[in-house]
Amino acid sequence: MKIYKNIGIVLGAAWVSGMVLSACSQDKNHPGYEYMPNMYRSASYETYSENPNTANGTSAMKPAEGSIPRGYSPFEYGPSNEEYMRAGEELNNPLEITEKTLAEGKELYEIFCDHCHGAKGAGDGQIVDNGLFPPPPSYADGNSSRGGMMADLSEGEIYHTIVYGLNMMGAHASQINDEERWKIVAYVQTLQGKDVLGNAMSGPAEADSTQTNPVQNVEPVEANETEVQSNEESH
Numbered sequence: 001m002k003i004y005k006n007i008g009i010v011l012g013a014a015w016v017s018g019m020v021l022s023a024c025s026q027d028k029n030h031p032g033y034e035y036m037p038n039m040y041r042s043a044s045y046e047t048y049s050e051n052p053n054t055a056n057g058t059s060a061m062k063p064a065e066g067s068i069p070r071g072y073s074p075f076e077y078g079p080s081n082e083e084y085m086r087a088g089e090e091l092n093n094p095l096e097i098t099e100k101t102l103a104e105g106k107e108l109y110e111i112f113c114d115h116c117h118g119a120k121g122a123g124d125g126q127i128v129d130n131g132l133f134p135p136p137p138s139y140a141d142g143n144s145s146r147g148g149m150m151a152d153l154s155e156g157e158i159y160h161t162i163v164y165g166l167n168m169m170g171a172h173a174s175q176i177n178d179e180e181r182w183k184i185v186a187y188v189q190t191l192q193g194k195d196v197l198g199n200a201m202s203g204p205a206e207a208d209s210t211q212t213n214p215v216q217n218v219e220p221v222e223a224n225e226t227e228v229q230s231n232e233e234s235h
């Protein structure tokens with residue numbers, strides 16, 4: 001019996017070494033024998049491989065003209081002062097301003113703005129306190145370097161500033177999405193001393209307090225937000 005066992009070992013060893021040797025090929029560009037080649041080479045075209053089926057011969061193609069990434073909202077205003085003013089006149093907060101919106105705006109403000117502008121927007125954030133940064137003007141009683149009072153900045157002007165920044169203030173467009181920006185805008189307005197609760201679409205063009213909730217037809221709102229809203233209106 002022992003002899004069969006030995007023969008088995010010898011044959012097994014020969015088979016393994018045969019596999020190992022034949023796996024190598026004289027041709028350096030040939031992979032030789034591969035165990036389960038699909039594990040190494042996918043049947044589909046790799047992202048950056050050549051591709052005979054496409055017009056320019058590559059698998060990765062440019063997105064169709066005009067396509068935008070999922071979840072991204074294009075901002076159709078440039079960085080210039082004229083565009084800032086145009087945004088200031090034309091843009092209105094599409095969100096319904098409830099206690100919840102303001103609480104979320106406050107939270108975002110504390111993450112992104114507080115360290116410079118200060119908790120109450122007085123221009124005394126922590127890095128200003130540390131003497132590392134010149135104080136931004138107070139939202140309530142400072143002057144904008146673009147002219148006028150900070151307290152008079154419209155929501156579109158604040159939004160534009162978040163997107164592009166201004167001088168020492170960096171652009172925040174890549175960190176804060178459209179909805180978050182509007183929540184912050186509403187909160188900054190409270191620091192300007194404005195009462196924005198329930199005041200959706202209250203831009204300079206439509207500052208008409210007799211209008212009842214004009215945003216209803218524009219933006220679908222969550223049911224519970226509507227409830228909060230109607231509670232607010234009832235007192």
Ligand code: HEC
Nearest residue numbers: 112113116136137144145146158161162166167168169172
């Ligand atoms: C790195 C510090 C810094 C951060 C962070 C910062 N700001 Fe500013 N911000 C400034 C400074 C400085 C100015 C004054 C710029 C000037 O007038 O030259 C300013 C100005 C502004 C203005 C006035 C724009 C105008 O037209 O005069 C607004 C509004 C504003 N910031 C909002 C925000 C909001 C909202 C955030 C958070 C999303 C934020 N800032 C984050 C430093 C900062």
